[in-house]
Amino acid sequence: MTEQETIKKKQAPKSQKEVVILIRDLKKAFGDKEVLKDISLELDKGENLVVLGRSGSGKSVLIQCIVGLLKPDGGSVKVFGEDVAGMSDKQLKDLRIRIGFLFQSGALYDSMTVRENMEFPLTRVLKLKDQGEIDKRVAAVLESVGLSDAIDKMPSDLSGGMRKRAGLARTLVVDPEIMLYDEPTTGLDPITSREISELIISIQKKNKTSSIIITHDMECARIASDRVLILTDGEFTKEGTFDELLKSKDKNVASYFNII
């Protein structure tokens, strides 16, 4: 039995745990380049799953398929038991409200202040009208990421770490049940990277979120992961806890862990 088949077998639905994301045989290609080759994955409720992989290995494509930003060429993606491909626009919108997506750049709306960025999903998505409640939620979420003082700043006035935290706050303000982090620590200094990784853990504990963290930052994987999957050339080649993989003799796995 190959390593990939072993991982697929391990990924078979577990009856005792509530699975929030279930991916089976996911395929995605751009032109003649196959980016994802029969990927299978499941995310348990409350779990932090780190997907490790080199640049261009298909990590970001994977989470973009989960929220319907990209349409898979084959296989199925089920979130909360519903197949994403078969959803209507309304169903997809409702699903996206339950999923927070942190982009690599933070993706703050640069024509709005931090406050307006936080208010945007509350007024446009949750359709809240009560300004008192909106202010309360914005203040609380900014406090949770340590950005209370930056509430009236423009995104261009924020540092890279602050932009990431503000982006994180904007996704958290609607209380998502699943968080998808796309390279949350890329481009940050080691201290700020550690702060973001610890923030991911505190969000998991405080908000009871389930998360997929796409990264190639081993320190982030060590701090934030309950389980790690290694994605190599569009296929999962290894699965385990961080400590299990750290002890692995596999050359491919060791190539990630030798750098720490």
Added chain:
Amino acid sequence: MAEEIVVPGYKRWLGSIGDQVGFLVDFFRNLFAGGFEWSEFVRQCYEIGYRSMLLVGITSFIMGVVLILQLRPTMISFGAASMLPKTLSVSFVREIGPVIIGIICAGKIASSIGAELGSMKVTEQLDAMDVSGANPIQYLVVPRILATSIMVPVLSVLGDAIGLFGGFLALNLRDTISFKLYFTKVIASLDFSDFLPALVKTIFFGFAIGFVGCYKGFTSNRGTESVGIAANTAVVTASLWIFVIDAIAVQITSLLFY
């Protein structure tokens, strides 16, 4: 290794037409879907209208002056110098004003919308809006297209007035004509069939400018270079649309009024 699939040019062109029709349908669907973004609409009217006034005013003024200076010798040679206010007003209000102002707005507004939305695409802000469950068409596209459809006609009327005033000053450089007499001649020479079709076509100019700017921005690629490409193609395409709409408008106006 699989061979790279080469899509023929005509299929890409047809695909692009299909995308534009889809984008247009999305616009109208969201326009009537409720939840209109009034604050964004007002902001866009300010950005598009107010911030273009100086440029439109200066250009129209110069056009008015230049037209009078160019027309004067010919009109004098025909012994028709007294017809200068009428010639200027009819040509300016019917054709030159709307088209010149449309082209200026295409250069300033379509490029600015294309670059702004293209840059939002590159920095994943459009995707962020989409995955948050918000509707980027509703928030970004509908207010911009409506703002251009309303503000370009407003700018055109303003430009006409300033251009005609420029013509008055230019006429007084060599001849003497009172302000009252000049504008009495201008107003007497214009009627409903001069003003209304010109105004209606500027609504379509504005719509084309907003639509092309938004479409080019939304469909730009991921690299930073694509922001420049989006801005550039928005200007070229919107300018071309202005001439196409103008040609169609002239035919319709001729059928209806002359």
